[in-house]
Amino acid sequence: MRKLYSYKLESHSGVSLIQHLKFVGNRCYKLINNKNINFTYDKKTIKYIAKVMGYCHDLGKGTKYFQEYLKNSEEYLNNNSSDLKSHAHLSAIFAYFNLKDYDKNLAIIIYMAVVSHHGRLKNFKDYMYIEKLERKKLLKQYDVLDEEIKIICNELNLHCLSKEEFKDTIDEIEEEIDEYNDNLDENNDFEIYILVRYLFSILIYADKEHAIFRKENNIEYDLPVTLIDDYKLKKFGPPKEDNFREIVYKDVINNISKSDDRIMSITLPTGSGKTYACMSAALKLKDKINNDMKIIYCLPFTSVIDQNYKDYKSAIREIKQVDEVKSADILKHHYLSANNYKDEKLYYEGEEGRFLTHNWNSQIVVTTFIQLFNSLFSNRNSDLIKFNTLSNAVILLDEVQSIPYKYWKIINMLCKEIVNILNVYFIFITATQPLIFNKDEVKELASKSDYYFKQCKRTKMIHIQEKIDKDEFFQFVDNIINEKIDKNILITVNTVKLSQELFEYINDNKDDEDLRELIYLSTSIIPKTRLERIEKIKDKNTKSIVISTQMVEAGVDIDMDVVIRDIAPLDSINQSAGRSNREDRGEYLGEVYIVKIKNNNKLMSKYVYKDDILLQATENVLKGKEIIYEEDYKDISELYFKELNKNKSDTRSNELQNNIYELEFEEVSKLFKLIEDQNKVQLFIEVDENASQVWNKYLDYLKIEDNFEKKDKLESIKGDFYKYVISIFKNKCKENMENDMGFVSKYQLENAYDENFGYKTKEEASLIF
Incomplete structure (x- = not known):
């Protein structure tokens, strides 16, 4: 009888290296096996190379340098100035060698993933050359590999390189990557880019999962398909057949049940029940296709996330009849949210909570555009780790009009490839649908969208044609305040300085008998105070005059009677209009005045909105129109986006497209920024x-x-x-x-x-x- 070998090498303190490698390799295999991926390479091939990647990724930890470091890290670091304890590059060479005869191109991709698995994905050409000092270090590390590595390789059915094979492989990697790089000049699709990100994400996910938990963290997909239907019934009672929201809701649900499209849209006016309709549609879609699908609901602003998250969480609590909703059912993730994760019996915080939250370990994830798009375009380890979770997902993008037009083309191209390769479904939700996709590329789920907009008669825009200077504007506002003595009024201007001067002017001139509270909002005020003021504005027992910068557009849920808005891009004006008569107190009771404030004959809006295309498109569609009723907002918005589409530049998208083709991961990450650096x-x-x-x-x-x-x-x-x-x-x-x-x-x-x-x-x- 063969004597059992006693493994002594460790990957982490108290964890044997063989145990860690087995877990990561097998986990990589399982993560792919459970997904309906559709690369040019067959799924069997992708699973196999991913397993070898996982088995090899930490073989370099078998050096005496790493093992010494593990036993006494502080003493080792104090006595060693070199990075001989590093292990990723050594491991990557083993991974490449074990796959090169299977498929050389895939071996190169796996080499990149393993080399980078403790850092970021670099530009492809940066993997091409292995410097003389790095070669020297690698050979020195190879010389001190423990003999146990041979036993581990044998156990995992891997080939353990001889020193000559190791040296030759370093040379071969340089040559093969050089040749592969030349071939990228002919690349004209996104599949390789997606494949590299996917395999890298699978590896770092499985690696960290075992390092933190020593076990798999899987989700049970058990949310009922009728979750929203049942919740609406409990909360609002049986719906009336002629109820506007119910008509819209049924239309969306009926169309999702018949749709086989992967890119869809819901274009509905504000206040028509998009929040419930889109989530119910997603639940019914995943039930129709595959129960084990994650729903990722994205919004542009953190300020809106909390309310929608609470609504969905309440639905789960009510229908599941539980006191505490598990994070595995729904979780919230943005840069300000707590990374605490609640299970039925356990409460995870710290590193464990971060891992489960940042990797969206839940049936429903409520997050931001930035979190989603970082996973698609960033090269950072912390963003890429959740890329694999996009596979088998329904992704809802609400308020999609906030995506800058310079990214429309690249998002169009990437989405169209990802939907098939990773089995993803996109639903774009908005009241003003931008032209990211042509009409024949997207299925509209609100089939009577135009009709629904024509039914909305809550507000009207009153367009003041002539430019006015600051003093004229102040007098205009003063007249409105005095004429509409019983109305809640919101005045939004484009600069902080002007908002402050206006506040002082109104404060000095407001009639003593006018009991409305004067409230100021801007990003110069700490969030704590801003929230307190917003709650005061929402109080139905308080009448108010609110002076604000454009921050009030970012999902601030207030309902005013009159809005005065300095000229801005039309989608911003629409957001301001959405703050007027939200609760539909009567036909056209909401008045939205659009003014053009000038300073030395230059529009003050141009100090803030530097992109002249946006303002020019707005001017073009509003020209000659004195009053625009809400029923025509959709038509005006469509004209606006057509103007943008006609005059926009695709330069940024084209740069990103070329960098994606050439696998320039670092350049892609630098170029794609939903929020530009503002110093x-x-x-x-x-x-x-x-x-x-x-x-x-x-x-x-x-x-x-x-x-x-x-x-x-x-x-x-x-x-x-x-x-x-x-x-x-x-x-x-x-x-x-x-x-x-x-x-x-x-x-x-x-x-x-x-x-x-x-x-x-x-x-x-x-x-x-």
């Missing part, structure tokens, strides 16, 4: 005692040296911490910046922070106070 800094404002306590916790966080402990500390405070943080343009900030976070202490408040207007920039401090 802003963050400031913490110590406005109250609670802020002082939170700031002290932040200072404790900065002192922590251990990275994992540091992350855990930040997770525990960030919910409270960011209630006191604002973003300011760097050139307008007076404070000294340390650790990427400025600090305004309670002793500086008088000179730095105003009770009404928030932070005083350099100019504002002298201009207004």
Whole structure:
């Protein structure tokens, strides 16, 4: 009888290397086996190479350098200035060798994935050359591989390279990658790009899952297909057949049941029940196709996510009849959300909670556009780890008009490839559908969309044709306030300075008998105060006059009677109009005035909206129109997007397209930014005692040296911490910046922070106070 071998090499403290490699290889295989992928390579091939990738990915941990480091990391790091403990490159060479005779091109892709699995995906050409010093290090590492590696390779049915094979393979990799790079000049689709990201994501997911949990974390897909139907019945009672929302809802559900399309849209007016309709459609679609499908619901703004997440969570709680909804049923993920994960019996936080939350380990995920698109375009490990979870998913993109037009073409191309390769279904949801897709490329689920818009008669836009200067604008606002003494009024302008001056003007001139509360909103005010003011505006017992910058468009759910909006891109104007008569108190009771404020004959909007195409398209569709009724908003929006489509530049999309073809992952990541870099800094404002306590916790966080402990500390405070943080343009900030976070202490408040207007920039401090 053969004596059992006692493995001594470890991958992590207390975990044998053979155990880790087996888990990761087998897990990579299973993750792919459970998905309906459709690459040019057959699924059997993809599963096999993924398993070999997992088996090989940490073989380099078998060096004496890594094992010494594992036993006493602090002492090792203090006594060694080299990076001889690194293992990814050594492992990648083993992976390449074991796959090159199976398929050389796939062997190169696996080599890239394994080399990079502790970092980012680089541009393909950066993998081409192995420097002399790196070669020397690799050979030195090979020489100190433990003999147990041969036994492990034998156990995993891998070939263990001799030293000559190892040296020859280094040369071969350089030659093959060079040749592959030349061939990329002829590449004209996204499949290789998707395949590299998919395999890389599978590897880092399985690797981290075992390192953190030592077990698989699988989801049971058990949400009922009738979840939303049942919840609506319980919450609102039996629907009336002539109810507008119910008619819309049935139309969408009827069409999803008949659709075989993978790219769909729901184009409906604000307030017609899109939130329930799209989720119910997704549940019915996945039930029709495959119960084991994740629903990923994306919104552009974190401010909207919380409310929709609460609605869906309430539905699950009510229909499942549970006190606590599991994170495996629904979770929320954005940069401010807590990374805590609740199971039936367990509560995960820290590293475990982060892994499960960031990797969307749930049946329904409510997240942001940024999180989704980062997984598609970023090269960062932390963004790519969840890319594999997009496979077998229904992805809902709400308020899709907020996607910048310069990305329309690339999103169109990538979505059309991903839907088939990764078995994905997209539903684009909006009241103003941008021309990301041609009509023959997308299936509209609201089949009577035009009719539904014609039924909406809540608001009308009153377009003031002539440009007016600041003084004329102030007088115009004053007249509206005095004429409409019993109305809630929202005035939105494009610059902080003008909003502050307007507030002071109204405050000085408002009639003493006018009991409406004057409220100011802008991003210069800390989020805590902003939320308090928004709640006051929403209070039906309070009448208010609200002065705001365009921040009020970002999903702020308030219902006003009159809106006055300085000219802006039409989709922004539509967002402002959506704040008027939201509850449909009567025909055209919501009045939306569009004005054009000038400064020395230049529109003030041009100081904020630098892209002249957006404003010009708006001017073109509004020209000559004095009153536009809500029933015509859809027609105007379609004209606006046609104008944009006609005059827009595809330069950015074309650059991204070429970089994707050439596997320039780093360049793609740099080029795709939903929010462009604005050279802003963050400031913490110590406005109250609670802020002082939170700031002290932040200072404790900065002192922590251990990275994992540091992350855990930040997770525990960030919910409270960011209630006191604002973003300011760097050139307008007076404070000294340390650790990427400025600090305004309670002793500086008088000179730095105003009770009404928030932070005083350099100019504002002298201009207004």
